[in-house]
Amino acid sequence: MIEVKNITKRFGDNEVLSDVSAQFERGKTNLIIGASGSGKTTLTKCIVGLHDVSDGEVLYDGVNFSALKQSERKEIRQQIGFLFQGGALFDSMTVEENVMFPLKMFTTQSKKEMQMRVDFCLDRVNLSHTHKLFPAELSGGMKKRVGIARAIAMNPRYLFCDEPNSGLDPQTSIVIDQLINEITAEYDITTIVITHDMNSVLEIGENVIFIYKGKKWWQGDKRDILETDNQELTDFVYASDFMKKIRQRARG
Amino acid sequence: MQFIVELGRYVKLLGAVFSRPEQWKTFRNQVFKEMNTLGIDSLPIISIISVFMGAVITIQTASNLDGGFIPLYSVGYAARQSMILEFSPTIIALILIGKVGSSISSELGTMRVSEQIDALEIMGINSANYLILPKVVACILFNPFLITLSMVIGISGGYLATVFTGIMAGSDYEYGVRYDFNSFDYTYAMIKTVLFAFVIVTVPAFYGYYVKGGSVEVGRASTKAVVSSSIVILILNYVVTQLLLI
Ligand SMILES: Nc1ncnc2c1ncn2[C@@H]1O[C@H](COP(=O)(O)OP(=O)(O)OP(=O)(O)O)[C@@H](O)[C@H]1O
């Protein structure tokens, strides 16, 4: 479980997160939703310590991560898998080397074991024929999927995915959602997914946190979303006529 | 004030760079890779520049000795001394800043803005150490070889000039090259080479590593890196020369 307590983050005078507290449960795919620029990416970067918080603290299974020194954070970091919004693949390495990289750095596995793990991870994101390509030779969605493969290579205890299915077609998108959900349940890990995709929200949203202008505005599950009367949340979720119809139907 | 802050950040970065590598095997492979890109790939340009500089120094010196008062062999002596003392260690270092330094700065800058450095950090890797230390080690090991080669090629270039122009006898030039050789001059050049290798890598790495923004800032950082490291090298050159040669 990951717990954030009263996190505030400022960039200069710009307060991007204000007093955000939330719990991300283990064995569940926790979703963060919110408008573009509301602070979702910043929140996850604060959680993993890429940004230092201006105020507040982050706890990983009870360990106060914010109070740890950089060198002490390493142990937790090695249990984190992180998919960046832009992929952040190492562009001097092939797809295969990207996924193998954390294994090479932190495990004592043989070349063959690592290769098997890489094949397995790439298979799970439906990329079994791109091993030798470089990131520049991939489509946007493929980069995302390689990013996911790299994030899960080390069997992380904590998995962060910043918009895993933006740029993916609806079919692949569902495959990825299910993959993340499966891994989360199978290994009983704590997963945090940022998404704009309402399909994902209504499909896998067991614990959904809605960020509005840097504040935690609402929290609940996919059923609550259909019921809620929270104005900002309904404006966000039911922006399209299509979604409005879905809600009408769900409410009978 | 700004300068003090920057200097502090530079020293802090060096602290992160000089720590134990995560994996010695990976580190060793990276050092070889960097020797290839930072060292071997610089061989052609260094050779071309050195041969021409040696030739030009020789022609200039020889054509200024019309009085017959100064012996002709001093041309070879002058060519050797200028190559060893100044041209190869210092001017080649400045050229390497343009070639190697700017590429280090833009490589790291690009990695920073595309979040690749963050990706390393998240995995629990000391990114400064992983990315910069192999380059430092590669340059410090390889540059002495590069600079020595430049000396040899430059002095040979002078010889070729005597042959092509007939301005003086090759044997006089050769005599001058061998005349009164003091091995400390070479030591002095190597001390400079190692110091400059350190600057050529770490100063541009500093500018690239801390880039904020996008491709415009990456370009700007690269320019700043070239300017600052050139100035640092010129100042260092003066200080080391005063300390060692007086
Ligand atoms: N490194 C930074 N320096 C300064 N401001 C930043 C930085 N990163 C983000 N911000 C600001 O923080 C705010 C929130 O950005 P963030 O990236 O967290 O949004 P987001 O919710 O992830 O949006 P999106 O859905 O578009 O990815 C934005 O106004 C942005 O300008």
Ligand SMILES: [Mg+2]
């Ligand atoms: Mg974002």
